[in-house]
Amino acid sequence: MNNKLLVVEDDPGLQSQIRWCFEDFDVLLANDRVSAIQQVKRHKPAVVTLDLSLPPDEESTSEGFAALEQILEIDPNIKIIVVTGQEERVNAVKAIGLGAYDFYSKPFEPEVIQLIVNRAFRLLELQSDNLRLQSTETHEPFNGIIACSPQMQSLCKAVEKVAPSDATVLLLGESGTGKELCAKGLHTLGSNSEGHFVAINCAAIPEALLESELFGHEKGAFTGANKQTIGKIEYADGGTLFLDEMGDLPFTLQAKLLRFLQERVIERLGGHKPIPVNVRVVCATHQNLREKIEKGEFREDLFYRISEIPLEIPPLRHREGDIIILARHFFEQYNHDHGRKLRGFTKDALSSMESYAWPGNVRELQNRIKRAVIMTDGKQLSPMDLELDKTSAETMNFNLRDIREKVERQAILRALSHSNGKVAPAAELLGVSRPTLYDLIKKLNISV
Ligand SMILES: Nc1ncnc2c1ncn2[C@@H]1O[C@H](COP(=O)(O)OP(=O)(O)OP(=O)(O)O)[C@@H](O)[C@H]1O
Ligand SMILES: [Mg+2]
DSSP: OOOEEEEEOSOHHHHHHHHHHTTTSEEEEESSHHHHHHHHHHHOOSEEEEESSOTTOTTSSHHHHHHHHHHHHHOTTSEEEEEEOTTOHHHHHHHHHHTOOEEEESSOOHHHHHHHHHHHHHHHHHHHTTOOOOTTGGGOSSTTOOOOSHHHHHHHHHHHHHTTSOOOEEEEOOTTSSHHHHHHHHHHTSTTTTSOEEEEETTTSOHHHHHHHHHEEOTTSSTTOOSOEEOHHHHTTTSEEEEESGGGSOHHHHHHHHHHHHHOEEOOBTOOOOEEOOOEEEEEESSOHHHHHHTTSSOHHHHHHHTSEEEEOOOGGGSTTHHHHHHHHHHHHHHHHTTOOOOOBOHHHHHHHHHSOOTTHHHHHHHHHHHHHHHOOSSSBOTTTTTOOTTOGGGSOOOHHHHHHHHHHHHHHHHHHHTTTOHHHHHHHHTSOHHHHHHHHHHTTOOO
16 A cells, blocks of 8 residues: 655744644655655655745746646546635636546644545555555545535525425426435435425426326226326335426426315325325425416415425526536546546636526536547647637527626625624625615625
């Protein structure tokens, strides 16, 4: 087992602290990029901690990033833990995108860095046993959901909070944002997790079949009903029922579903016996139900019944930092599954992914990376492999609302940091009233 840890750090004080922390390992030291590369070539360490601000220019991270890329070029399997200043999340995320294994933010805390380094060694051990673990594990609150951005973190907290209750949850979000994943999270963390998670897509089943699919039928209930069949609702008894694409539920069935939600009993088609069912109900839609209500296509009473707790899943383009972390996650998965030995993304690929609008959200990202990993002829994925053209107008986000929101968000965050998080002075700086600022904070999901 390779026990070598290379510490790339120019501060002598920190160097000795780190060395002292890792007495169990074979610790090597380097002060700058050039000596780091020499050490890597000579000693082949298994794990490297790399301070991103290296001499000669400690103000910038260019030497650190260059070292990261060169080390991975020599050996893509080395686990690199980048060390950044406190305010440099962006750099940490970028480093992960380029292939770093994890990051650690100063100030120096022995327990934390020991934990990260030990985990890296342990992971190598497991990998050499041909066991696969995902390095992104720490970012997964539940069910394999990856959520680093503040937007998704607060969504995950909300999911964790409502899961144990029996409230009916309505998940709202564009297609591919992870509605089904959240529904499963609600199930897993809920009190009915022993039961089944039963999903039914209201848009995918013809109206004539949907009723029996939901409620089941008795033998002889209609032509062709040659045996008794249990419906999805009954099957979910004791578990969770996920009604997907709720906006497409035919009007005639809406009343029937409402009755079930109110009384919690069903009758199979052709049956006359009410059957009590205890299920947790989660609904999802990408449509605007209020608009459908106005057009008379969706029952208002049903809407209120299903949206006891509405949760909005933000589109991928509004999740700060998540694009790269997710990209890296899918990259590792497919690189492994397809037995390829690719080295991650080029810098251009990272920036093209960040500036693209992702109308198909996480699903689109996943598909593009899968395709690129399978098809590429290179060692690193380029914008071309991802079929993203950095300069093409299509990939730029021209949506005025998105741009406005982004600028508003930046201005508000800046004003709030000037005012130490106090709303009244921030409102003054921004030239708006306090209630207006509160509304904006709520709308843009900013945490104060
Ligand atoms: N935060 C996330 N972390 C990891 N994987 C994710 C995340 N969000 C979505 N995915 C993956 O993206 C794909 C789409 O997610 P999901 O099916 O939950 O989206 P959806 O909102 O239900 O989409 P649709 O509206 O198209 O039905 C799935 O393969 C899912 O595993
Ligand atoms: Mg779905």
